[in-house]
Amino acid sequence: MLKETFTTLAGKYTADLALTAQLWHFIEGRYTGKGRHYHTLTHLENLLLELQSCESHVADMDSVLFALFYHDVIYKSTAKDNEEKSANTAVLALSGIGFPQEKIEKCSAIILATKSHALSPDNDTNLFTDTDLSILGSNWEEYSVYFKNVRKEYSIYPDFMYNPGRKKVLLHFLEMEHIFKTEFFRDKYEKKARENLRREIEIL
Structure with missing residues (x-):
């Protein structure tokens, strides 16, 4: 589904099939790289499904879809500039x-x-950042797999270093007036997301 979606999307702007294949190969290689446990192709598939569910609310789907494919294309758990490098890519x-x-x-x-997942004046941006956080509102079994996979990506850090940092991130979201910026995703996931975040904090 992902490859077909990307190929069709890129094909709207270039007839160079070899270039499109090269770009997809790079994306696929990045998301299947060693050390990836949550930021994988499965993550992209889930985001695509979420975006399709709110497609009627999106003004510029092509830009949002390309953002989907590239938003975590550069990812290193110890780095502070993943988003900047992904955007540049x-x-x-x-x-x-x-x-x-x-x-x-x-x-x-x-x-x-x-x-930062801060509120944006652009609705498409808010919809995308909401899809990126949609895992927070999943059922507890899926959420548990998510936070365990995130922990694996930070396996370089022992618990006494990881747990306080993770707790800080979770509290950051809980302290927001709304985790989800759009009414569409707020109605869908806000309540469950807050329950999951509090439950994980209790475990840490």
């Missing part, structure tokens, strides 16, 4: 296929927004 790739400049800038801005 997207800019280079999308420039190469002739994606319009204003759309490239929007795609880049969406990727950068996943760093």
Whole structure:
């Protein structure tokens, strides 16, 4: 599903099938790389399903979809600039296929927004960051798999270092007036997400 979606999307802007295949190969290789446990192709598949569920609310689906494919393309748990590097990677790739400049800038801005998940004046950005957090509102079994996989990505750190940092992140979300920025996702996941976050904090 992902490869087909990306190929169709890129095909709207370039007829160079070899280039499209090369771009997909790079994306696939990154998301299946060693050390990835949560930020994988499965994560992208889940986000795609969430985006499809709210497609009627999205103004610029192509920019949002490219943001999906590139938002975690560069990921290292110990790095502080994953989003910036991912955005830069997207800019280079999308420039190469002739994606319009204003759309490239929007795609880049969406990727950068996943760093803080702050409220944006752009509704598409809010919808995307909400899909990125949708796992927080899943059932407890899925949520447990999620936080255990995140822990694996930070396996370099012992519990006494990891747990306080993880707790700080969870409390950050709980202290927000709304975890989800859009009414669509707030209605769908807000209550369950808060329950899951509190439950994980109790475990830490």
